[in-house]
Amino acid sequence: MPFRWLEDAPISDAGFEAWGPTLDECFHAAADALLALMVANPEAVEPREQRRFEVEHQELDLLLVRFLEEILYYKDAEQLLLHVVACSVAGETQPLRATAQLAGEKIDRERHQLSADVKAVTLHRLSVQQREGQWVATVVVDL
């Protein structure tokens, strides 16, 4: 999985670094990390329902925040855990835009090993940068 947990995130919270050769894959990896924080066995989340969203922002790192917030929105508003099936990040025209197709299912305590209820994506150490041929996102979330 192209993400790792940050060992030096603020003590009450959690953070991760997610990466990929393209912005699409980097955002996808960040969404995977977010889901893995909320459910310890993300592979058990079955693709029973589909959702699609599009978000915009002028700044790339805040575009990622909006992108991840959509996943938190579905978790709270519809009790849905969602995998990203495909995503596309248009990072060269203003406003920057990200679209995603997602698939998942309602939270099922019998099959989903629930973990942390992520409250919000913070701006703490937030960045999306190109590093050695990879796009790398650094994200700290409030638990």
Next chain:
Amino acid sequence: MAMPAAKGSELRKKCVQVGPATWEIPPDAKPGMRVPARIYATPELLAQMDDGVFEQVTNVAMLPGIVERAFCMPDGHWGYGFPIGGMAAMDPDHGVISPGGIGFDINCGMRLVRTNLVYDEIREHIRDLVDALYRRVPAGVGAHGFLKLTDDEFAEVAVQGARWCVAHGYGWPEDLERTEEGGAIPGADPSKVSRRALERGRTQVGTLGSGNHYLEIQIVKPEHIFDPEAAAVMGITKPYQVVVMFHCGSRGFGHQIASDYVQQFAPLMEKKWGIVLPDRDLACAPFRSPEGQAYFAAMKCGINMSFANRQVILHRVREVFSEVLHRDARELGLEMVYDVCHNTAKLEEHEVEGRRRKLLVHRKGATRAFAPGMPDVPAVYREIGQPVIIGGSMETGSYLLRGVPTGKQAFFTTAHGSGRTMSRHAAKRQFRGKELEQQLAARGIYVRSVSYGGLAEEAGAAYKNIDAVVAATTEAGLSLPVVRFTPVGNVKG
């Protein structure tokens, strides 16, 4: 341009003891500080605080309009923007309002309910009580409550808070008298809240959440009644008396309100208001600006939703005790002691240099602790001071305290909990949830948790010593302990 951040380890060395359990970092310790930064702690607690606390409390001292000093309470630990345990009072005319000084979980707080039962009367029913509470008070990721509210009804909840709940049969009128702000802070405006926030929160009234949120059955050992007179006023009169304490907040509603405004303020700070700070998480707006006022009105909706959330949970607690023990909740004496807020900004009147001034007081992971005689203390507690509820870890116990006149030094603010010393990841590596559950059971604490991982994160050893935190608030003159509670049953989000 952001200013270079001074290292926390260097700032730690600049701490000077200025009183009992009271330390200050002078304003010349870091460029941009407008006032000193004060940390309340014993030397042991100060040594346990992570470097992030020193960086963050000195960053808070840079906020425009800050009055007297930036503060951090003895349970302070590294958060984002403000430290958790952080507090700052702003001049409302020249100062700012900062969502990072309030926290994402707006009005996360504690509620304490007493009973007229003693431990022997519930000992055999503990499992049934905790199991029923676990079923009836939804906890964990994405939990939704039993209230099915329309958009309009949820908007009413955002304005009326716990008052809405009592009016709709989820509580007793006297509950409101014992809730900070009477259960509804005036000035909440749902039109300043995004559609997304309303949708995230609408189904969550009456849910616990996760992280350090919990619902606990506790008892009072006779040796832990420190102030019998004040305890009696708060209805704690018997050895081994049973109480119920819970900790939760405004759920996805408050989280989204905070996120929306942090993201709105961050790009405008320098461009629109010329405010330069070393950390984007301190994103803020001038309090009197339209943006600042909009956030203040939206944040108050989060405050009210949180009061409503705790009110509905109290209703469920009464139902559960009544059903399991086959007695009416009134007969069981399930009366509220108090409900305190942690993550808020409120306009309050305080004395500064001999003059009464209205200030915008940010408290993030800190509790208001008004002194005896202050008008906002409910009449029943006015002679003893505002009750303060400090929740410990599920292993160690919690405290009921009261506000004191010497709390004036910190705008009548005290600690809010134990405060973490170990990160969640480190705790999860060190402890196993299943084993912890068994160890707690062996010690007479029956725990139900949505997640073993979440349970491991909340192990007592991941937190500071609650007794040390309370001792520091006492030594510093911020609050006085009344009783200490010992857990016997816990529902963990």
